[in-house]
Amino acid sequence: MIKKWFLTIVLGGSMVALAACGDDTAKETEGEETPQEEVATDQESGEQPEMPEADLEGIPEVVAEVNGEEITKEDFESIYTGQFEQMAMQSQLSGQEVDQSQLKEQVADSLVAQELLVQETEKQKLTASEEQTNTALEELAQQNGLTSSDELLAALKEQGISEEEVMKQIETQVKIEQLIAAETGEIKLTDEELQTYYDEAKAQQEEAGGEEIPAFEDVKPQIEEQLKVQKESEATQALIAKLREQAEVTINL
Numbered sequence: 001m002i003k004k005w006f007l008t009i010v011l012g013g014s015m016v017a018l019a020a021c022g023d024d025t026a027k028e029t030e031g032e033e034t035p036q037e038e039v040a041t042d043q044e045s046g047e048q049p050e051m052p053e054a055d056l057e058g059i060p061e062v063v064a065e066v067n068g069e070e071i072t073k074e075d076f077e078s079i080y081t082g083q084f085e086q087m088a089m090q091s092q093l094s095g096q097e098v099d100q101s102q103l104k105e106q107v108a109d110s111l112v113a114q115e116l117l118v119q120e121t122e123k124q125k126l127t128a129s130e131e132q133t134n135t136a137l138e139e140l141a142q143q144n145g146l147t148s149s150d151e152l153l154a155a156l157k158e159q160g161i162s163e164e165e166v167m168k169q170i171e172t173q174v175k176i177e178q179l180i181a182a183e184t185g186e187i188k189l190t191d192e193e194l195q196t197y198y199d200e201a202k203a204q205q206e207e208a209g210g211e212e213i214p215a216f217e218d219v220k221p222q223i224e225e226q227l228k229v230q231k232e233s234e235a236t237q238a239l240i241a242k243l244r245e246q247a248e249v250t251i252n253l
Contacts, residue, residue: 051092054084055100064108064251066115071108080107108251116243121175128174136170136177184235187228194223 056077063076080103087098134149141152153163198216201223205213213219 052088052098054081056080060252062252064112064249064253066112066249067119067247069115069119071111071115076107076111079111080104083107104253108253112244112249112251113240116240116247116249117176117179118172119247120239120243121172121179124179126175126178128171128178132174133167133170136174137167140170180232180236180239183239184232187231189224189227193227194220197223197227 059073059077061073062070063073064071084098084100084103087103091098137149137152141147141149144152144155146152146155153166156166157163195216198219202213205211
């Protein structure tokens, strides 16, 4: 399924599924079903647990302001609803309720971070060429399991998003990627860093009693890619923190 707002940046795991875990030391009582057992019972009986609904009550018309630019209720609710639906599906498997208060804070922070990056691209007058934009569009189509950008545009049009809006958002995304690339510079990893990462992963796998992982040389390219993504994420977080410190940000939740 294609996300309606595909530009939203997932920052440092802020949008990962975070369910309310309740007490860390849950009491076990004889004859009392745990939430997980209740879910299993429902599945065995053929009954599907009722999907919870996103709590949108009390969301202000202006959720946040970033240097005078407003993040509206409409923008927030569109992102929040999508994130909540994903987490609600996961919560059905775990039996744990979604912490909607925490999720709202995370969505607001994510939108603020996105706006800060967008404003910085404008400040630096970054541009996106037609070739860069088309390449990014093709990559987005592939990520969503589609064969072409035309198929992606058609699918998004069915969701009420015009080609003009899609290209505008893709262009913004390309500019943000340029900004982050300039911030990180060329990422060079040493063999020692790669080996350390491998050794730690191998030790964790052995401790967990899982299957033996492949030899270092066989997975070296994947490790290198993973570490590059990690370093880019760290650089992005640092940039956002710096921009936010210099900005005027108000969150009204």
